[in-house]
Amino acid sequence: MLQQTPVDRVLPVWQSWLERWPSAPALAQASQADALRAWGRLGYPRRAIRLHAAARAIVAEFAGQVPDTYEELRRLPGVGDYTAAAVLAFAFGQRSVVLDVNVRRVLRRAMDGIEHPTPATTAAERALAESLLPRRHDSAARWSAAVMELGALVCTSRSPKCGDCPIAQDCTWLNAGSPTGERPRQQAKFTGSDRQVRGLIMAALRDSPVAVQSIDYVWPDEAQRLRALVGLMSDGLIVETTKGWTLPQ
DNA sequence: CAGCCGTGGCG
DNA sequence: TCGCCAAGGCT
Structure with a gap:
């Protein structure tokens, strides 16, 4: 849930989600449609499908227990480098x-001393992080949590609160006068995009099925609407049934 | 590797 | 108002 989504927005969904499905086997028994509805408006609904699929994989391949190795975690859908490393550190207390x-x-x-990281993680960056990570396992996880928190609350992308920063004296960037760097990546415009159309379709289907001949009220442009529907279908987020477009059961 | 994938709050 | 950006992952 936290992938590309601020903690404050995740928290209420996460709490009700775990109340309803407190374990992987519990989630594995739910339908995809229920998972998608419980996901609500968190965004990137493919994550809900992947989380649900991961729960079923955990049941099928790991006897219902979340695996505790990097390689095994990475096999689960939706688990990339960051998520695998985070689970190892914060759930299992490993040094990752x-x-x-x-x-x-x-x-x-x-x-x-540079304002923004590059779009992709570099090998040098990984080596640096490894060299700074405490050797003790419990200290390592605590260090990672602390640095993440520092970045999320103080060393923010825009208007960082350097006055509140505990390492301000040692910050190369601040000591260099906080030079403006290049933007990491510009995000495509959302209004009028396929993403918006997909979001509108998903929002409609979370409430109830929509008859095939009625779906055009969601978005007038037919070509774009069709593109969104085909994409959502191929992503496994919607299906076409006798009742019309619905969430996958 | 570049492009794509939601949503909402904030400056 | 509107662009920026958020505990990434996948193709």
């Missing part, structure tokens, strides 16, 4: 290099 956008930004500024 957790490189999310917050950690990357803090290290970039403090150590390299």
